[in-house]
Amino acid sequence: xxxxxxxxxxxxEHFINHGWIKIxxxxxxxxxxxxxxxxxxxxxxxPTDKSTWxxxxxxxxxxxxxDASQFAxxxxxxxxxxxxxxxxxASWSKMWKDSLIVNLGTALGEGRPVPPHKLDGWHCDxxxxxHFLDSPEQGLLVIPLFTDIIPEGGGTVICPDAIxxxxxxxxxxxxxxxxxxxxxxxxxxxxxxxxxxxxxxxKSCSTFVEATGxxxxxxxxxxxxxxxxxxxxxxNVRIITNPPVALNKPFCFDRExxxxxxxxxxxxxxxxxxxxxxWKITSPRERVVPERIRIQERMKMEELQRLEEEKRKKGSSQxxxxxxxxxx
Numbered sequence: 001x002x003x004x005x006x007x008x009x010x011x012x013e014h015f016i017n018h019g020w021i022k023i024x025x026x027x028x029x030x031x032x033x034x035x036x037x038x039x040x041x042x043x044x045x046x047p048t049d050k051s052t053w054x055x056x057x058x059x060x061x062x063x064x065x066x067d068a069s070q071f072a073x074x075x076x077x078x079x080x081x082x083x084x085x086x087x088x089x090a091s092w093s094k095m096w097k098d099s100l101i102v103n104l105g106t107a108l109g110e111g112r113p114v115p116p117h118k119l120d121g122w123h124c125d126x127x128x129x130x131h132f133l134d135s136p137e138q139g140l141l142v143i144p145l146f147t148d149i150i151p152e153g154g155g156t157v158i159c160p161d162a163i164x165x166x167x168x169x170x171x172x173x174x175x176x177x178x179x180x181x182x183x184x185x186x187x188x189x190x191x192x193x194x195x196x197x198x199x200x201x202x203k204s205c206s207t208f209v210e211a212t213g214x215x216x217x218x219x220x221x222x223x224x225x226x227x228x229x230x231x232x233x234x235x236n237v238r239i240i241t242n243p244p245v246a247l248n249k250p251f252c253f254d255r256e257x258x259x260x261x262x263x264x265x266x267x268x269x270x271x272x273x274x275x276x277x278x279w280k281i282t283s284p285r286e287r288v289v290p291e292r293i294r295i296q297e298r299m300k301m302e303e304l305q306r307l308e309e310e311k312r313k314k315g316s317s318q319x320x321x322x323x324x325x326x327x328x
Contacts, residue, residue: 012081023072027072027075053105061300061303063303066096082140084262088248089139130286132281145213146215149240154232159225162202164272174279175283
């Protein structure tokens with residue numbers, strides 16, 4: 001099928017071979033600030049007093065959403081192209097949320113970067129469903145940068161070497177695996193588990209890439225890309241989001257017409273195959289309710305209280321100023 005392209009041949013090839021590309025300047029710094037403007041009130045911290053930075057990382061709940069096709073049009077067009085066309089992408093995927101992910105580092109870790117092999121937060125996204133090789137729930141991993149991120153500044157570290165290892169694990173388990181990669185029928189399947197499987201895979205790899213850049217850059221990653229937050233030894237404020245991209249139908253690795261998306265081609269390349277004749281899942285697709293949801297519901301109530309208090313303070317301040325002006 002002929003489709004218009006926003007990616008250069010080099011970008012497309014880089015994604016197929018390495019599982020990631022970077023879209024520079026997909027939105028402006030000013031646009032970023034419209035999303036992050038109230039982040040300190042939401043966090044209950046001070047931007048100028050690091051003693052209030054009491055959490056290393058915070059995965060914030062969302063309060064609003066915005067249309068990525070308007071906010072970051074080239075990034076959205078690239079997302080659709082990598083997934084095989086906008087007709088294959090669930091329409092709601094274009095609605096990005098202000099569910100900010102903030103990395104502030106720690107006083108103890110300042111000036112002490114942790115090497116990728118020693119990070120303990122390696123994972124693949126998708127804590128809300130049972131995983132199969134062709135899962136449509138996670139069609140692509142998207143990382144918009146809402147602050148500048150310099151090396152050792154808490155950015156996301158990715159591990160392209162791991163894609164073949166994750167793909168092979170999923171290929172070998174058509175019955176499905178938990179979000180933590182436990183095969184169906186295993187102990188504690190679908191329950192919250194540790195990241196040992198992912199961390200072990202990362203330790204066996206040698207190529208790592210730190211997702212640095214300017215506010216407004218967007219990274220597009222293969223859905224099986226192993227990644228982890230860096231340690232933020234610089235203690236700069238690092239803010240990103242992770243908007244999910246879902247497909248209308250599962251990935252297909254056995255297309256008669258050969259119309260594979262770049263994501264599908266990257267998966268096939270990782271497996272060393274041209275197509276997967278006869279491969280299919282052997283158990284039903286299922287959703288999982290992660291503990292993250294319950295935590296974020298609690299956080300949202302706390303954030304709303306702080307935002308309301310800030311609104312009351314501003315209202316009182318404006319009323320006082322009006323009274324002074326009237327008296328003068």
